[in-house]
Amino acid sequence: MLIFLDGVGLAPDDPASNPFSTAETPTLNALANGHRWLSETGIQHSDRATFVPTDPRLGMPGRPQSASGQATILTGLNIPQTIGEHYGPRPNLAIRSILAEDNLFKRVVARGGTAVMLEAYPPPFHDAVNSGKRLLSSYQQAYAEAGYKLFGESDIFSGDALSVDWTGEAWRAHLGYEKSPVYTPIEAGRKMVELSRRATFAFFSHWWSDTVGHRGTLSEGKALLELFDGVMAGALEAWDDDEGLMIITSDHGNLEDLSHGKHTENDVATVVIGRDARAFASGIRTLADIAPRVERYLFEPAAL
Numbered sequence: 001m002l003i004f005l006d007g008v009g010l011a012p013d014d015p016a017s018n019p020f021s022t023a024e025t026p027t028l029n030a031l032a033n034g035h036r037w038l039s040e041t042g043i044q045h046s047d048r049a050t051f052v053p054t055d056p057r058l059g060m061p062g063r064p065q066s067a068s069g070q071a072t073i074l075t076g077l078n079i080p081q082t083i084g085e086h087y088g089p090r091p092n093l094a095i096r097s098i099l100a101e102d103n104l105f106k107r108v109v110a111r112g113g114t115a116v117m118l119e120a121y122p123p124p125f126h127d128a129v130n131s132g133k134r135l136l137s138s139y140q141q142a143y144a145e146a147g148y149k150l151f152g153e154s155d156i157f158s159g160d161a162l163s164v165d166w167t168g169e170a171w172r173a174h175l176g177y178e179k180s181p182v183y184t185p186i187e188a189g190r191k192m193v194e195l196s197r198r199a200t201f202a203f204f205s206h207w208w209s210d211t212v213g214h215r216g217t218l219s220e221g222k223a224l225l226e227l228f229d230g231v232m233a234g235a236l237e238a239w240d241d242d243e244g245l246m247i248i249t250s251d252h253g254n255l256e257d258l259s260h261g262k263h264t265e266n267d268v269a270t271v272v273i274g275r276d277a278r279a280f281a282s283g284i285r286t287l288a289d290i291a292p293r294v295e296r297y298l299f300e301p302a303a304l
């Protein structure tokens, strides 16, 4: 399972701007061998996980952006170099063409596996996409190119999908539902793992972190990290380290520096959890290293 967090990088320890400096995140810290997720943390190994700072800049100047970063994560190609810039938030024609031709979801299917994107989107999102008013993000398009449909309202109610905020509070608070399911963070983390077992390759995308990075406060940033910490506590409880790998990564920095509302040029954290975490993480330098290693791990693990 790959847990994608939009806009979460590694910055210096600064309680005035970096929510990672002060949030209560025992589970996240345990995944970095007892350290907070900061730029000075470096590579860390613990019993269950390897934490590896990862380059989202990819040799191109400027602030990394979502469409090119996500497409890099899901193709293993250096998309900013290929198209000549960091681009986002939604993919341009060049990125869409690359994703249509080849991406990790398509490869998983072509090699006989299955994929699932675990978060659901509400009816207005589907309506806007179907009417052509809204472009899919890079990861959503990559999934659709493999022949899959994004989950919607009925999948939230049937328990076959999770909300992008994991707990489902957002469907009640922001989308006006009165009876949609709500889970505690721990329950949502457990459920995310249970649902991930339905496919060879599961992907959960959380975009709220980038929104908080653009216009959130420090206390909103801390609250989000504490929510994610609870989700990961549940996920780690349910996850069997022998069943595969759970990977956390991001497309670019943002949330870790709330002194401004722009993306950063910081490294992002890639966290790999599971028995083969160390071997998998040993090949990770940039966002382009993730997709080929996922494919190899799933289909030729001896070659990792």
Ligand SMILES: [Zn+2]
Pocket (backbone or CB within 6 Å): 007, 066, 089, 210, 214, 254, 263
């Ligand atoms: Zn952004």
